[in-house]
Amino acid sequence: MSEILIKNAYVIDPISGVNGETMDIAIRDGRIVEDVGGGAEVIDARGALTLPGGIDSHTHICGTKVNFGRYMSPEDMRAGRTARHGYMHATSGYSVPTTYGNSYRYSRMGYTTLLEGAMAPLEARHTHEEFLYTPLQDTMANALFDGNWSILEAIRDGDTKRVAAIIGWFLTAVKGFAVKLTNPGGTEAWGWGKDVTCIHNPVPNFEVSPSEIITAVVKANEMLRLPHSVHLHCNNLGKPGNYTCTMGTLGLIPDLNKKRQTLYATHVQFHSYGGSGWSDFCSKSEPVANVVNMRPQIVIDMGQVMFGKTTTMTADGPMEFNLYRLHHDKWSNHDVELETGSGIIPVLYRRKNLVNAVMWAIGLELGLLVKDPWQCIMATDNPNGAPFVRYPEVIALLMSKKYRDEEFATVHPDTESRVPLPAIEREMDWYEIAVMTRAAQAKALGIVDIGKGHLGVGAEADVAIYPVRADEVDPAVDYRKVIEAFGKTEYTIKRGRVVSRRGECLVDGNNTTIWVKPKISEEYNMANDPDFIAKFDRYYTVRMSNYPVQDEYLKRNLCIETEAEL
Amino acid sequence: MIIKDTVCPFCGCLCDDIEVTVEDGKIVATDNACTLGTSKFLGDHRMKSPIRRVGKEWKEISYDEAIDYTVDMLLDADRPLLYGWSGTHGEAQCVGVHMAELLKGVIDNTSSVCHGPSILAIQEVGHPGCTLGQVKNRADIIIYWGCNPIDAHPRHLSRYTRYANGFFLENSFRDRKVIVVDVRKSQTTNLADEFVQIKPGCDYAVLSALRAIVRGKGDDLPRTVGGVQREQLFRIVDLCKKAKFGAVYFGLGLTMTAGKYKNIRNAIELVDELNRHTKFTISAMRGHYNVYGSNEVNTWMTGYPFGIDFSRGIAFYNPGETTAVDILARKECDACLIVASDPAAHFPRPCIEHLAEIPVVQIDPYANATTAFCDVQIPVGITGIDAAGTAYRMDGVPIRTKKVLETAYPSDEEILGSVYARIQEVRQP
């Protein structure tokens, strides 16, 4: 039995309704409890800001595409080297760090749970292997279904139950957590070097449109009663004028779930562009934020861009090729048979580049214009908009108009005529930041019930203590203190153990992989479906019996079983 | 007993449809495997126990004694080299990386003497690729360049290209065109719809000519380039541009001949250019079944695919300096652990001479050319036969190999794990 008592913590815990109370937190055997005995280890927080462990609900940290980002970029590896010392292994990389690099740097910032945003089912084993070497966070993965042939065919045949059954089979087989659609239909079209333009354009050979894919998969997701909603990367990413497509997509979504949103739209910054080309490129954050404000069934994440070097990587193969044709640096592509695609290119976002400056502004505008912080999550689509180590700056920008104005003065002068940012006065408070960096994520992912994102009795003892007095510091003025505090915790506690202390990671952790298993009736069990099996045998290059991720790849894990309506 | 869907641990195709027949604790037959795979499954004459060289004799020793020797050798070394790794599973490779880090040693894999230059090219210009099934289901044009799959990857043509029917190609043999580019005729060139014979050392020039034609600058080309008629080059570009999906596969004939990594860079840039007209991909024909896995493991753990030097605590990568042949040729290395490879069969002579001078431990199921230069050899289970573990196919798809035989041999992971634990006791108490 191990016990910790955190004394004098200045707690903000939105899910439990705590906003700035100085209190003690008792921990026993990895869980929050009412109280502990006299022998407990005492940590004196001295009034420092204490939050539930941070959760990133959309990041790229593990798997085939991430690793290829490292493989092709020795220059990025050199840009972030640390030597082995203490319990910490050597790390490399700035925008795509090695697995230990990701884990230590997230831990130092108080993050204890991470969702890998895009896992190709065929290559899921790879993601799980890297999870094993990401020791200080619990991990989970979105499985990609945007170009899955069996699903496209079932949608064409109008059989939503079959869509759900197929998703259920794949999620269970690959130990995935949630359903991801990346440029639905577009990744299949990219198999022929083509793309779809917005949601009503049919996918070659399959006679279904992105809007049909999105609506069917949203319904199927709810039939499976999954903890998380469909996680969508909209069509047309990065193209001027794409905001109409984004609004049309958000307009498709009914409100189907009482506990959480029905759609999680990711990195919406990249989907809120106006203009007919690069010359009149401008922000359309206002109409997009308005749609979100009117539709409680939608949650978005910002996809904030920060100036500097990074690496872009996504399952959206055609988008990466278009981006490559603008940047001309180097380009990798990796199509995955029967399922999806992916692309990677390095980029440099420049302050003095008008398009980049507009992108930077749009992310912040979304954060500030979406009224309810539970509906807009702070993220950079790590590393696409910026590496996650830039989060403290994003937080400070949301909290300080002064900081925004100072930054705005350094960007391309024409930016002012293209974006509403300078006119936005809103400054987020500590509570809103606590929502946008952990509580909203836990709720959106549907993991509050397993004890994530809050500090109520029974919750997982994942706690971040930041070296700042939230009751004394005015973040709107002292934004430098905000950046410093969120950059390095005093303590990060994971499942009741101190894993990071002032940036030093103290133990070799042992993470939990969280995955889902919908219980499906025999009638809809795809493992017995002759047509599904025949197609698998004929077109995949891996045998169906060798496809599922074996138990050996999950050391510590938590399976969430759901009762599917099938 | 017949075990279905077994994974063949021979080449980078990692065929996973092999039927293995086991009788009385031995594999007696295989179905679906090529001759290379079959001979591996049916392999015999495995070393019985660890051996140690005493004077001019080999003496059988216990596993404990062999591990003791290895631990002492590594702890005593100033600049240990941990080399090989392409013939073992990922779990063992991970232990190897941790061990190299703790020892402040150098870890390198066989790609530094095979597709290392291909990786350097990718690090300059990227890699437009895809999984093998994408090619099987879609590609109507295949180009094999500087490789002879019939010899080295015998089922590549039947599983993925020439003879493999796919979703969009109901009759592959009729609907797919196969172009083979090589300096000489081979069994593979006999199967080609179009054979492009180029003069040795002229790959770079031919690739440049093709790029020029794709860009509409072909008029300036001479009558022949690298021994290839202009007309044939134009015909090929025309075929490529009209294709719906093209796939280039290249081998060491392109990577290791004059021009080396520049050849690969040029080939990737040709594919890049073709993507502005249609869909095209390019991939290396990786040799050992899990050489790609060792690149993957090294990359997520250290940031680099091969040739990693931990002597300063950080992971440092500089091919040509931190790669095995260079460390050996400079006589820097003072102890070497070799795992699942046979450097004495492939390394330049000065490297092998240096290996003969320093303590060497080899972990391998069989005696091989390197055995002659070892002080200790430790036999282990063969991944995919009597040990299970992860391997990465040439296209990056990870597959779990099976254990089909029950033997007393420990796996690579177990031996390395014991060595690592002992090193930790000393270096990280």
Ligand SMILES: [Zn+2]
């Ligand atoms: Zn993403």
